[in-house]
Amino acid sequence: xxxxxxxxxxxxxxxxxxxxxLQVMAAEGREVTSSQELGxxxxxxxxxxxxxxxxxxxxxxxxxxxxxxDLIHRLKQILKVxxxxxxxxxxxxxxxxALAQYQGFTPRGFRLVAIFDxxxxxxxxxxxxxxxxxxxxxxxxxxxxxxxxxxxxVPASAAQQVADLCVEAGIRAILSYAPIHLKIPPGVLxxxxxxxxxxxxxTYYMNHGT
Amino acid sequence: xxxxxxxxxxxxxxxxxxxxxLQVMAAEGREVTSSQELGxxxxxxxxxxxxxxxxxxxxxxxxxxxxxxDLIHRLKQILKVxxxxxxxxxxxxxxxxALAQYQGFTPRGFRLVAIFDxxxxxxxxxxxxxxxxxxxxxxxxxxxxxxxxxxxxVPASAAQQVADLCVEAGIRAILSYAPIHLKIPPGVLxxxxxxxxxxxxxTYYMNHGT
Numbered sequence: 001x002x003x004x005x006x007x008x009x010x011x012x013x014x015x016x017x018x019x020x021x022l023q024v025m026a027a028e029g030r031e032v033t034s035s036q037e038l039g040x041x042x043x044x045x046x047x048x049x050x051x052x053x054x055x056x057x058x059x060x061x062x063x064x065x066x067x068x069x070d071l072i073h074r075l076k077q078i079l080k081v082x083x084x085x086x087x088x089x090x091x092x093x094x095x096x097x098a099l100a101q102y103q104g105f106t107p108r109g110f111r112l113v114a115i116f117d118x119x120x121x122x123x124x125x126x127x128x129x130x131x132x133x134x135x136x137x138x139x140x141x142x143x144x145x146x147x148x149x150x151x152x153x154v155p156a157s158a159a160q161q162v163a164d165l166c167v168e169a170g171i172r173a174i175l176s177y178a179p180i181h182l183k184i185p186p187g188v189l190x191x192x193x194x195x196x197x198x199x200x201x202x203t204y205y206m207n208h209g210t
Numbered sequence: 211x212x213x214x215x216x217x218x219x220x221x222x223x224x225x226x227x228x229x230x231x232l233q234v235m236a237a238e239g240r241e242v243t244s245s246q247e248l249g250x251x252x253x254x255x256x257x258x259x260x261x262x263x264x265x266x267x268x269x270x271x272x273x274x275x276x277x278x279x280d281l282i283h284r285l286k287q288i289l290k291v292x293x294x295x296x297x298x299x300x301x302x303x304x305x306x307x308a309l310a311q312y313q314g315f316t317p318r319g320f321r322l323v324a325i326f327d328x329x330x331x332x333x334x335x336x337x338x339x340x341x342x343x344x345x346x347x348x349x350x351x352x353x354x355x356x357x358x359x360x361x362x363x364v365p366a367s368a369a370q371q372v373a374d375l376c377v378e379a380g381i382r383a384i385l386s387y388a389p390i391h392l393k394i395p396p397g398v399l400x401x402x403x404x405x406x407x408x409x410x411x412x413t414y415y416m417n418h419g420t
Contacts, residue, residue, distance in 0.1 A: 009253045016410035024391045043219045080413040087409075095308035099405075103366060104389030108406035109413070148416060149409065156313060173412040175405060179314030181234045189415055191408035195309075195385060196318035198401035199297075199359065200226035202383040203290040203319070205399055206358060 007055045014052055017042060019075040023107075026068050034065040081109025086145060088171075090162050091153030092117035092125075092132045095177055099153060100128030110149070114141055118158075135165070142169040152176040163190075217265045224262055227252060229285040233317075236278050244275035291319025296355060298381075300372050301363030302327035302335075302342045305387055309363060310338030320359070324351055328368075345375070352379040362386040373400075 021041050025033055035046035035053075042049075053059050056078055059066055076082040084106075089099055092115055100115055115127050116135040123134050133141070141147065150166045152159055152174060159178035166174060173189040176182055184190045231251050235243055245256035245263075252259075263269050266288055269276055286292040294316075299309055302325055310325055325337050326345040333344050343351070351357065360376045362369055362384060369388035376384060383399040386392055394400045 008255075010258075012414050013411055015414070016407040019410065020391075020404070020407065045218075048220075078414065079410045080416065081410055085409070085413060093308065094304045094311070098303065098305035098308060098363075101304070102389065102405070104404070104406055105409075108410065110406065110409055149412070151405070153308075172416055173409075175408050175412075179312065181230075189412040191412060193403060193405060193408065194230070194314070195312070195361070195403060196314055196320065197226040197230065198385050198403065199295070199315075199320055199383075200229065200289045200291055200318065201223055202359070202385075202399040202401055203295060204222050204225070204288065206290065206382055 011052045011055060014044065014048075015075055015079055017044075018049065018052070019072065019079065019081075020108075022068055022072045022075070026072060030068055032065045033068055033071075038066075076109070079109075084109055084111050085149055086111050086113045086147055087149040087151060088113060088138065088141065088147050089115045089151045089153060090117070090135060090138065090166070091151075091177075092119070092122050092127050093153065093155075095153040097127055099151060100130060112151075113145065113147070116141075135162070138165055139169040142166075142171060148172045150174050152178055154178060156180045221262045221265060224254065225285055225289055227254075228259065228262075229282065229289065229291075230318075232278055232282050232285070236282060240278055242275045243278055243281075247275075286319070289319075294319055294321050295359055296321050296323045296357055297359040297361060298323060298348065298351065298357050299325045299361045299363060300327070300345060300348065300376070301387075302329070302332050302337050303363065303365075305363040307337055309361060310340060322361075323355065323357070326351075345372070348375055349379040352376075352381060358382045360384050362388055364388060366390045 018038065021038060035049040038049050039046040059071055087110055089096055089112055096115060100112065105112060114133055115130045116133045116138055117123060118135040122132045125132050148171060150171045152162050154162050156178045159176060159180055160182055163174055163182045163184060167185060167188050175191050175193065177193045182190055228248065231248060245259040248259050249256040269281055297320055299306055299322055306325060315322060324343055325340045326343045326348055327333060328345040332342045335342050358381060360381045362372050364372050366388045369386060369390055370392060373384055373392045373394060377395060377398050385401050385403065387403045392400055
């Protein structure tokens with residue numbers, strides 16, 4: 001265990017991908033895997049996987065591979081998803097409705113607790129298991145409930161303003177679906193859901209066709 | 211230029227991120243940047259950026275940095291988004307509607323040309339600039355128009371069946387929003403839009419709090 005060594009961001013970026021693959025294997029009823037097998041599933045070299053995991057201690061036994069439940073447990077601890085994080089969502093349009101019904105958050109450590117919009121036509125209406133709240137209530141809600149994570153699913157034109165509101169309210173991590181780059185002060189984390197990034201990762205490997 | 215050297219997948223994965231950052235800089239009216247500045251914006255070391263780009267030839271002049279328009283042009287060529295790729299979308303629910311209206315595809319090299327669903331209530335209805343088509347028309351449409359890319363925005367329970375349909379029809383790249391792992395034959399590319407991966411990349415850096 002080596003908690004003083006600074007782990008590169010790029011390594012941290014791969015841990016959730018390892019965790020997802022391991023959880024898929026666990027769902028398949030598997031107990032043990034290897035860096036070789038993980039690497040084949042993920043298109044990452046086994047040496048890279050072993051090196052990434054070595055930042056956090058000694059997992060597999062030489063020649064024995066990794067015990068899947070143990071590695072899942074440890075990765076959840078490292079990524080701090082051995083607890084559930086409450087999140088808010090701002091934007092109750094089509095995307096907001098899709099996120100309100102998304103089944104993928106809970107098994108991965110996240111719970112959507114409130115949804116906000118600025119449209120008087122929408123405020124007060126049901127969305128999934130929630131009722132759409134006025135975006136003006138964000139600051140109080142965030143402070144009262146100690147919320148640290150916000151998802152932004154508003155049009156590009158409103159995204160910066162909403163991000164500013166979140167930051168002022170004390171939000172510490174933003175997941176944005178808006179196709180613009182947000183200006184966020186240091187100390188606040190931001191990640192983007194950007195389908196074009198994924199599409200471009202595939203076109204590299206494709207032939208120019210019709 | 212060294213077209214025989216195999217470029218690691220992980221390097222290819224970073225090129226769209228460089229391209230996006232450069233396009234943001236270009237939109238800000240900037241002409242020149244450096245691996246140092248790019249690295250600071252992206253949280254990637256300047257040495258890594260220089261090494262990644264060096265797979266594709268010699269870009270910046272020593273001490274002069276990169277000319278942004280030239281690097282954008284070259285990255286678009288490498289990622290094959292110096293053309294426009296037609297895509298289809300399967301799933302006309304809330305997420306499908308959001309994707310139908312998404313403004314971020316066209317500037318990045320992609321065009322949504324048709325949207326399909328299996329719900330008789332939806333088929334024939336307008337969605338964005340399109341009319342929802344019967345999912346049964348996917349094979350003919352894909353063949354007739356030489357479509358290579360499909361986005362899947364159907365419930366998890368239907369995603370594998372839809373993916374199989376796409377693969378049989380000749381689709382070569384799938385972007386899936388469904389929170390399940392798809393079984394896809396070799397030779398077909400797949401990427402997942404997975405908000406939990408992004409959320410977990412942030413919780414690592416956060417304190418366990420309320």
